[in-house]
Amino acid sequence: MDDDLSLAKSAALAGAAEAMRHFAALADLPREMKADGSVVTLADRAVEATIRDVLTAARPADAILGEEEGETSGSGGRRWIIDPIDGTALFVAGDQRWLVLVALEEQGEITAGVAVVPAMDRVWWAGRGTGAYEGRLSGGRIVDETRIHVAACASREVAGSRLGVVPDWDREVAEPLIALADEQHWPLHPPLMIARGELDLAVQTCGQIWDFAATSLIITEAGGHYRGLYGRVGPGAGPSLFAANAELRDEALSAVNAAPARS
Structure with missing residues (x-):
């Protein structure tokens, strides 16, 4: 059985592939406004459904919380958290900076996280205590894996940061x-x-x-x-x-x- 971080990557990449299918046909993409004034599309719902399918098949007992479909209950204090398209306004405008986000929360602590920028073929991920990484997407796979760090010389003051x-x-x-x-x-x-x-x-x-x-x-x-x-x-x-x-x-x-x- 895959470990949780590998599963989070697989789910996020499956969602990214589904998102790109819709991003390639934006002109025909139905969209509507939520009660809070934000935009939602068929792509948001399709991407979340794709991610949920991957997670449920591998971890049927886990809870899942998604932006579009709400929360499904689970057992054992584990909950997957999904933002199928973070930046839907960017997505519908044809801007490439939107993301697909998948995380795992265990007993109230985030223990795995994946962020994909599908239109730029980039992916970031981290596991609790194992560091943060960045990679490039090629043919649906992660290549050129690199560990990343904040800047050692980053400003210590807001002024000029x-x-x-x-x-x-x-x-x-x-x-x-x-x-x-x-x-x-x-x-x-x-x-x-x-x-x-x-x-x-x-x-x-x-x-x-x-x-x-x-x-x-x-x-x-x-x-x-x-x-x-x-x-x-x-x-x-x-x-x-x-x-x-x-x-x-x-x-x-x-x-x-x-x-x-x-x-």
Whole structure:
């Protein structure tokens, strides 16, 4: 039986392949608006169904939580967490930066995480205590596996640090950091850029547990830090902060928490 991280990779790659099938035919892709104003498509649902099929076949007793289909119960304190297309607005716009995210939570702790950027043929993964890695996709397989680390010379202060803010349309919560840092364009998801040493700090201004479960582990195993902006330690609902080191994390959290409350 495959280990959990291998299974997470297999499920994420199967979802990525399904997503690319729809991405290649965007003009004909039905889409609609959710109650929260975000867009959802047939691709989101098809990708989640594909990932669920892989996970259920291998681990039928495990719970699964997905953005589109909700939670199915399981036993033993194990739960797979799926974001079938993270960045659906990017996806429908033809932007390549969207992701497929799969993570495993055991007894409340994330122990495996995979992030695929299918349109760029890139994949990142981590297991609890085993480090973070990046690879390239070729013919549906992972090649050129490389261990990744945050930048050893990353800034310890918000002022002048390399900052990424995502998504582009919801930035108010990050304004105290934007005013001080050197905000940069993000050709990849900003938390992954920190994990590979290309940014120092990132704010994801909104989201749910499925947006953060995989990336929170990847950045931690790369030597970085993850926190909710308002006291939350583990992945969950609300804005989140990713940092290359503890000093930068703490200063960034202090700057955000000292800012006037959002109305």
